[in-house]
Amino acid sequence: MERAVPHAVPxxxxxxxxxxxxxxxxxxxQSVSPCGKFLAxxxxxxxIAVFSLSAALSSEAKEESKKPVVTxxxxxxxxxSMVSTDRHLLSAGDGxxxxxxxxxxxxxxxxxxxxxxxxxxTSLEVPEINALLLVPKENSLILAGGDCQLHAMDLETGAFxxxxxxxxxxxxxxxxxxxxxxxxxxxxDGAVRLWDLRTAKEVQTIEVYKHExxxxxxxxxxxxxxxxxxxxxxxxxxxxxxxxxLRSSTPTTIFPMRAPQKHVTFYQDLxxxxxxxxxxxxxxxxxxxxxxxxxxxxxxxxxxxxxQPAAPECKVLTAAGNSCRVDVFTNLGYRAxxxxx
Amino acid sequence: xxxxxxDEVIRKRLLIDGDGAGDDRRINLLVKSFIKWCNSxxxxxxxxxxxxxxxxxxxxxxxxxxxxxxxxxxxxxxxEKIYKEIECSIAGxxxxxxxxxxxxxxxxRIRKNRQEYDALxxxxxxxxxxxxxxxxxxxxxxxxxxxxxxxxxVEDKLELRRKQFHVLLSTIHExxxxxxxxxxxxxxxxxxxTSMEADPKP
Numbered sequence: 195m196e197r198a199v200p201h202a203v204p205x206x207x208x209x210x211x212x213x214x215x216x217x218x219x220x221x222x223x224q225s226v227s228p229c230g231k232f233l234a235x236x237x238x239x240x241x242i243a244v245f246s247l248s249a250a251l252s253s254e255a256k257e258e259s260k261k262p263v264v265t266x267x268x269x270x271x272x273x274x275s276m277v278s279t280d281r282h283l284l285s286a287g288d289g290x291x292x293x294x295x296x297x298x299x300x301x302x303x304x305x306x307x308x309x310x311x312x313x314x315x316t317s318l319e320v321p322e323i324n325a326l327l328l329v330p331k332e333n334s335l336i337l338a339g340g341d342c343q344l345h346a347m348d349l350e351t352g353a354f355x356x357x358x359x360x361x362x363x364x365x366x367x368x369x370x371x372x373x374x375x376x377x378x379x380x381x382x383d384g385a386v387r388l389w390d391l392r393t394a395k396e397v398q399t400i401e402v403y404k405h406e407x408x409x410x411x412x413x414x415x416x417x418x419x420x421x422x423x424x425x426x427x428x429x430x431x432x433x434x435x436x437x438x439x440l441r442s443s444t445p446t447t448i449f450p451m452r453a454p455q456k457h458v459t460f461y462q463d464l465x466x467x468x469x470x471x472x473x474x475x476x477x478x479x480x481x482x483x484x485x486x487x488x489x490x491x492x493x494x495x496x497x498x499x500x501x502q503p504a505a506p507e508c509k510v511l512t513a514a515g516n517s518c519r520v521d522v523f524t525n526l527g528y529r530a531x532x533x534x535x
Numbered sequence: 536x537x538x539x540x541x542d543e544v545i546r547k548r549l550l551i552d553g554d555g556a557g558d559d560r561r562i563n564l565l566v567k568s569f570i571k572w573c574n575s576x577x578x579x580x581x582x583x584x585x586x587x588x589x590x591x592x593x594x595x596x597x598x599x600x601x602x603x604x605x606x607x608x609x610x611x612x613x614x615e616k617i618y619k620e621i622e623c624s625i626a627g628x629x630x631x632x633x634x635x636x637x638x639x640x641x642x643x644r645i646r647k648n649r650q651e652y653d654a655l656x657x658x659x660x661x662x663x664x665x666x667x668x669x670x671x672x673x674x675x676x677x678x679x680x681x682x683x684x685x686x687x688x689v690e691d692k693l694e695l696r697r698k699q700f701h702v703l704l705s706t707i708h709e710x711x712x713x714x715x716x717x718x719x720x721x722x723x724x725x726x727x728x729t730s731m732e733a734d735p736k737p
Contacts, residue, residue, distance in 0.1 A: 426651065437654065439654070439655055444658050446654035446655060446658050447654050462640070462644075463643040463644065463647035479647060479654060480650045
């Protein structure tokens with residue numbers, strides 16, 4: 195497993211090493227700071243880089259503004275998921291979730307504020323955490339990953355309150371349904387499960403691969419991405435990207451995209467999705483493809499929309515995936531520039 | 536000090552009338568001819584007239600310059616007015632842009648709702664109409680009732696027949712019993728008669 199550069203290496207080799215590192219880098223997760231001016235990106239080496247969006251978007255931006263302001267080694271393994279509260283950056287990957295203070299991050303040598311590990315059933319192997327979800331009403335964090343359970347952690351006390359069991363294979367993605375506070379989780383077993391947080395029970399199960407219209411057995415039945423809009427849900431991955439009406443559990447629209455999608459989100463009246471393939475796809479709810487905007491990475495793993503009210507001038511869409519670059523889209527129609535690790 | 540002011544003077548004069556033709560030359564000529572006329576002493580009408588005409592030419596050009604100056608001032612005012620108007624319309628356009636952006640968001644929300652409605656409507660269309668299903672249900676219910684009536688009547692008939700057969704069979708059994716009893720009685724009577732015949736012999 196590659197780590198940060200060891201000290202006793204001559205200079206030329208270090209540069210070669212760094213170039214090789216950048217070549218094989220995958221950026222798994224992104225998170226925007228609460229002030230809206232910084233973007234943190236986590237990669238497969240366990241490093242987190244913080245970019246200054248306001249500097250890169252300003253009119254005097256130079257090449258250095260597209261480099262990170264600070265990069266630090268956060269985890270031993272890849273950083274699969276990150277979320278931001280209004281003061282902290284929470285990152286998770288190799289079985290632990292760590293918290294960092296946003297105001298401290300920009301200084302060199304930042305130390306984590308705390309780290310926690312959810313109670314796993316076996317202590318032999320530590321399963322990875324694939325997804326984090328903040329539930330602001332309860333001030334709690336939901337973690338899900340390799341041990342097929344959803345763990346709920348209270349952010350004030352740090353105690354793990356509940357473990358929701360039901361998935362039979364590891365969980366890829368989480369989404370929050372705000373009106374009735376329910377959590378949706380999608381995983382490798384092909385089912386999207388809705389959990390009620392108050393009763394800690396599974397309320398609804400949608401087995402996507404069982405519906406003929408959207409299942410694609412040659413891709414598998416895994417659910418790679420989830421997004422919800424309270425009444426509606428979009429999910430994709432092995433089966434085709436489909437829009438579901440949650441109350442009746444019926445698939446209403448199937449988006450004709452062959453490549454499995456790894457990240458999907460609702461935005462205004464569109465659905466943005468990205469996955470295998472260079473482009474960020476924009477769909478209308480009726481199933482029509484409105485636009486396909488190519489990015490700079492051969493495959494995309496995460497999309498992030500900076501809608502923080504404190505920084506309206508930094509309102510951009512950022513996309514990152516199988517490369518060391520984060521594409522910045524100021525207008526959904528074209529890629530403005532790329533930030534690079 | 537004198538050199539500086541000279542430079543200034545020269546600069547100003549070059550700026551105003553750099554090419555040397557026109558007013559400056561005319562004023563110089565006037566001054567020269569006036570001095571000549573004063574020194575000549577002879578009352579030549581021609582020189583006097585020429586001087587007067589030069590003077591009036593100078594006055595004319597001065598009048599023209601004053602008018603041009605007025606015009607420039609008024610143009611300046613006009614431009615200031617237009618500038619302010621343009622600023623106002625820019626501010627107005629900014630507001631309209633903000634309004635239009637809000638309207639776009641609203642329209643996008645409406646479009647999203649419409650598309651959601653369409654998506655649900657498409658799914659609903661796949662299912663058959665509720666009235667037809669209700670009618671079918673009613674028809675099926677009536678058929679069910681009818682069939683159950685028939686079943687009841689058939690069962691009643693079956694019961695009746697069963698009872699009748701039961702009566703018949705029991706009557707036959709009784710008859711059989713009676714016949715057997717009669718046979719036994721007649722056998723017993725015969726036996727008694729033979730024993731009575733054997734007895735009176737001695």
